[in-house]
Amino acid sequence: MAKIDYCEKCGGYGVVELHHIVHKSQSRVLKDCKINHKYLCGTCHRDNKYGVHGNSKVDKKMKLDLQERLQELFTEDEITLEEVKEALDIKDNDIYTIYKSLYMTGNKVSKEDLIRVLMGGN
Numbered sequence: 847m848a849k850i851d852y853c854e855k856c857g858g859y860g861v862v863e864l865h866h867i868v869h870k871s872q873s874r875v876l877k878d879c880k881i882n883h884k885y886l887c888g889t890c891h892r893d894n895k896y897g898v899h900g901n902s903k904v905d906k907k908m909k910l911d912l913q914e915r916l917q918e919l920f921t922e923d924e925i926t927l928e929e930v931k932e933a934l935d936i937k938d939n940d941i942y943t944i945y946k947s948l949y950m951t952g953n954k955v956s957k958e959d960l961i962r963v964l965m966g967g968n
Contacts, residue, residue, distance in 0.1 A: 853887035855898075863891045865898060867912045872966030875940045881915055884908065909965065916961045924954035 852859045862885040868876050876882035894900035919933055931941045947963045948955045
């Protein structure tokens with residue numbers, strides 16, 4: 847894994863902090879998932895005016911970008927949980943959490959329902 851030493855929002859180099867786009871309290875499933883992570887400088891992460899935690903517009907934009915990425919990642923309308931696990935590189939326990947939250951049709955889940963659960967219900 848490459849070491850990231852620049853802010854993925856402003857491009858500034860230096861110390862960066864890990865930001866979970868969908869917060870851990872909203873979706874434990876994506877806690878360790880790389881597509882849910884952004885590396886941000888302190889200003890872009892925590893600043894009251896410009897930071898993702900202080901500016902709801904920035905937070906919403908990042909969430910919408912992640913949602914779009916999930917839409918592109920899962921091309922079929924129905925997906926097996928094994929395909930979800932492989933695509934997101936998540937643990938078995940996280941797959942079980944998804945399984946408990948979704949209606950299964952055979953061995954597949956609806957793409958729309960899956961993305962809703964991954965995004966914390968929103």
